[in-house]
Every structure is written in structure tokens, then in C-alpha cells.
């Protein structure tokens with residue numbers, strides 16, 4: 001992609017700006033990590049902010065990076081041609097590396113791929129891939145011991161996605177993050193919720209799952 005082209009995204013400009021701000025408020029206490037990076041728009045926004053904050057750690061990026069039908073359509077609508085089953089990791093790298101050059105990319109499926117995480121305390125932890133259980137809860141389980149009480153910001157990017165669904169079984173499946181919050185919400189403080197469904201939390205009290 002040329003520099004003038006924007007990175008196709010599944011995240012609104014409002015939320016991307018919020019991610020920029022999150023990055024900018026990095027306190028130097030831990031790493032930033034995103035699970036579900038696609039072509040890099042949300043990572044790029046976060047990294048722009050992190051750069052401003054003087055971030056000096058690896059940026060941990062996890063995704064399976066295998067295009068499906070709906071991703072092909074969404075990319076095309078935003079002027080980028082990709083094919084079903086295409087490995088998108090090179091496109092991600094080309095989009096994000098010019099903004100932050102210490103990206104550690106892990107290509108594979110969560111929760112298994114998250115075992116590769118060895119970066120220590122996590123300060124910013126964005127979940128934009130796991131939306132249903134068991135993937136959702138197992139992804140949280142793989143990472144939460146690295147969260148820092150009073151510091152870590154967690155983003156559940158599809159927290160209210162279920163509201164757009166009609167089928168009761170699909171609604172139940174996509175309510176995995178709600179079930180998590182019903183059970184463990186007292187360990188978190190909501191810092192921002194968007195009408196488009198993204199929920200940002202601060203981890204407050206040590207959790208044992």
C-alpha cells in the first residue's frame with residue numbers, strides 16, 4: 001500500500017482515536033498487546049500513541065492472518081484487494097512496521113498461540129479476536145496473570161456485538177464477554193464504553209480464574 005492509502009479497518013475512527021490516546025498514556029509499566037490485528041489499523045493507531053509516549057518494548061501482535069470471505073469484502077469496500085485464505089501477515093507488517101519497528105508477530109489461533117507470550121507484565125491488552133467461548137475465556141486465562149492491578153487497560157472490542165444478532169443461540173455465544181464481566185466485573189473499572197460496542201476497562205483487583 002502507498003503512504004496515502006489508509007489501512008482498511010473494522011474499527012471506527014472514534015475508537016482508533018481512543019486507541020491513540022491509550023497508547024499516548026502509556027506509563028512505562030508493561031507491554032502493549034493486541035489479539036486480532038487484521039491489517040493493522042488498530043495496532044497502527046495504538047503504536048502512534050505509544051511512540052509519542054516513548055514506548056520502548058516489543059509490541060505483541062497475535063492473529064491467524066488468514067483472510068475469510070467477510071474480510072475480503074470489508075477490505076475491498078475500503079479499496080484493498082485480498083483473497084480468501086490469503087496470508088495477511090505481510091500486509092500487516094508493511095502497514096505497522098513503519099510506525100513502530102519492534103513488532104513481535106505471532107501467527108496462529110488463540111488461545112493456543114498466546115502461549116508464545118513471554119513479555120512480562122502487560123499494560124495495554126486489546127482483544128479483538130476472541131468473541132465466543134471457549135476461545136474468549138481461554139484467551140483471557142492465557143494472559144491475565146500478566147495484568148497489573150491498578151494499571152492494565154483491557155479493551156474488549158466486540159463487547160456488545162451480540163446486540164446486532166437475532167438468533168438466540170448466536171446471541172448467547174457472543175455474550176461470552178458479558179458472562180465474564182457478570183462474574184468478575186468487580187475486579188475491573190469501566191473507563192470507556194462506545195455505542196459501537198467496544199468496552200475499555202482498568203484492571204483493579206487481582207483476579208484468579
Ligand SMILES: C[S@@+](CC[C@H](N)C(=O)[O-])C[C@H]1O[C@@H](n2cnc3c(N)ncnc32)[C@H](O)[C@@H]1O
Nearest residue numbers: 009010011036037038042063064109110128129
Ligand atoms: C475484527 S478483526 C480485527 C480488526 C482490527 N483490530 C481492526 O481494527 O481493523 C478480527 C481478527 O481476529 C482474527 N482472529 C479471529 N479469531 C482468531 C483466533 N481464534 N486466533 C487468532 N486470530 C483470530 C481474524 O483473523 C481477524 O484478523
